[in-house]
Amino acid sequence: MxxxxxxxxxxxxxxxxxxxxxxxxxxxxxxxxxxxxxxxxxxxxxxxxxxxxxxxxxxxxxxxxxxxxxxxxxxxxxxVARTFQSVRLFRRLSVLENVEISALCHAKSRNEARSTARRALEFVGLGPVARRLAGELPYADERRVGIARALALRxxxxxxxxxxxxxxxxxxxxxxxxxxxxxxxxxxxxxxxxxxxxxxxxxxxxxxxxxxxxxxxxxxxxxxxxxxxxxxxxxxxx
Ligand SMILES: Nc1ncnc2c1ncn2[C@@H]1O[C@H](COP(=O)(O)OP(=O)(O)O)[C@@H](O)[C@H]1O
Ligand SMILES: [Mg+2]
The missing domain is CATH 3.40.50.300 (P-loop containing nucleotide triphosphate hydrolases)
Structure with missing residues (x-):
């Protein structure tokens, strides 16, 4: 175990x-x-x-x-992955890009990183806003992006x-x-x-x-x- x-x-x-x-x-x-x-x-x-x-x-x-x-x-x-008490997103990148950046840690290709990021975002309920700028998200959603970002590290x-x-x-x-x-x-x-x-x-x-x-x-x-x-x-x- x-x-x-x-x-x-x-x-x-x-x-x-x-x-x-x-x-x-x-x-x-x-x-x-x-x-x-x-x-x-x-x-x-x-x-x-x-x-x-x-x-x-x-x-x-x-x-x-x-x-x-x-x-x-x-x-x-x-x-081992963690989230932070205060989320710091790249506000001028999309929600998806923010998560993709962490997915790149493991991924063998950009496509793989993107699909890992999508899965993480869908899981936290942010699939529909993946294309929006991170800086435009309401506070609670920012925090969910923080979790998706950690999940993208698998x-x-x-x-x-x-x-x-x-x-x-x-x-x-x-x-x-x-x-x-x-x-x-x-x-x-x-x-x-x-x-x-x-x-x-x-x-x-x-x-x-x-x-x-x-x-x-x-x-x-x-x-x-x-x-x-x-x-x-x-x-x-x-
Ligand atoms: N980098 C640091 N330098 C000095 N003291 C710190 C530092 N980080 C935390 N502390 C102190 O260590 C103690 C534990 O802090 P912390 O782990 O943040 O507690 P918690 O997360 O349970 O609220 C607190 O007294 C805090 O002020
Ligand atoms: Mg604390």
């Missing part, structure tokens, strides 16, 4: 220990929710896994093999950093349906960072909770939601 693991990952930013010995696993076919209050270290962990941040200590493994020190594009070729492990941030309730709900179908439709495991606990519980198979850079809990949704430490630190009002 395909698996991504972090082993004892720590990240030190001068005086701040943003991550402290975090072990996380993401297994084929699953949707893992990564939770924690603001500043808990969620984005830093995604940055480490995707090669944007070098850990101070620890190792990231894909199928048991260390991928530490690889660049983001080398990691993408190993099957990842086995997809890391989504707050994909629903700033969306309306109904836009969130549509997004959840997209996320739910990812393992089956694209064969990728998903790590989902999302603040809306209701949505997370609905779509995730397992939860990993960070607090102050440390793992507070990791397990099936039902177990974690009833964990007193998690309730105290994070779920309090939910």
């Amino acid at each position: 395909s698996e991504l693991n972090t082993e004892a990952i720590s990240v030190q930013f001068q005086g701040l220990r943003a991550l402290d010995s975090v072990d996380l696993s993401l297994k084929e076919g699953e949707i893992l929710g990564l939770l924690g209050p603001n500043g808990a270290g969620k984005t830093t962990l995604v940055n480490v896994i995707s090669g944007f941040q070098r850990p101070t200590e620890g190792t990231v493994r894909v199928d048991g093999k260390s991928v530490g020190g690889l660049t983001p594009d080398a990691l993408a070729r190993c099957g 990842p086995r492990f997809l890391l989504l950093d707050e994909p629903a941030a700033g969306m309306t309730d109904s836009e969130c709900r549509d997004l959840v349906e997209i996320v739910r179908q990812l393992p089956q439709s694209f064969g990728c495991a998903v790590l989902l960072i999302e603040h809306n606990i209701g949505l997370v519980m609905e779509v995730c198979n397992r939860l990993h909770v960070l607090n102050g850079g440390r793992t507070l809990a990791d397990g099936p949704v039902e177990t974690v939601r009833n964990n007193p430490d998690v309730i105290a630190a994070y779920l309090g009002g939910a």
Whole structure:
């Protein structure tokens, strides 16, 4: 079975220990929710896994093999792709071109890149606007392009950093349906960072909770939601 693991990952930013010995696993076919209050270290962990941040200590493994020190594009070729909290599109290129650029990473030809990009766009519901300029899209659609762009890398492990941030309730709900179908439709495991606990519980198979850079809990949704430490630190009002 395909698996991504972090082993004892720590990240030190001068005086701040943003991550402290975090072990996380993401297994084929699953949707893992990564939770924690603001500043808990969620984005830093995604940055480490995707090669944007070098850990101070620890190792990231894909199928048991260390991928530490690889660049983001080398990691993408190993099957690891991510989205960003803020989407930056090439506003004067078409929606399709924006996605095609990432598809070129794997594709053997321009045509292959285009068809990969089309499939990703159709999957996120943006097939009909593929020819429009990216700069003309409404906000929620921009965020979907961000997901399509990551999917065009044909990842086995997809890391989504707050994909629903700033969306309306109904836009969130549509997004959840997209996320739910990812393992089956694209064969990728998903790590989902999302603040809306209701949505997370609905779509995730397992939860990993960070607090102050440390793992507070990791397990099936039902177990974690009833964990007193998690309730105290994070779920309090939910
Ligand atoms: N590049 C950086 N330099 C210094 N401190 C950082 C940097 N990136 C993040 N941090 C700090 O690390 C902690 C974890 O941040 P982050 O991973 O963004 O948390 P989260 O995504 O859970 O909100 C925060 O205290 C944040 O201010
Ligand atoms: Mg973050």
